[in-house]
Amino acid sequence: MATISKYESVVIFKSNLGEEPTSALLEKFKALVTENGTLETVDEWGRRRLAYPINDENEGIYVQFTFSSDNNFPAEMDRQLKLSDGVLRSLIIRK
Template structure:
């Protein structure tokens, strides 16, 4: 049976206290992780933005949007890694139609 691929997008909000180097390190880490387990379509760094509400006493976050195609089991693993990575304030993974 062939594995079915699904299109996803994921948005990350990284803590700006990481500094430019720390942010780029995390962006590269997740970019490589996605490339290793999926087909990365695009990376869109929105940069530093004001948050709608404070998260962890922070008012700003660094936003990154990834679009990728993978088998359905990968997003759960990606979400697990987001949750255990210091510096990731919020993340969301959405399956696209």
């Protein structure tokens, strides 16, 4: 039996994508979380300067997800985030 835990994820999208592709990626990950757990909050922090350049990018679009799911889902979400071209960095932690 899988146990349900609370998680928090911060995702940095590429800033040069444009509004529509960024919105599409955001909706994709919202749907992924909703299918596999309970999406509690999505906090869009907007465009921010990075502390250091990542892949020649100096800015990124930050989004924070708070969700509950079983313990197997964060590994799948991390895999999906790493496969997406529009994602610079991501971090998922258990609260």
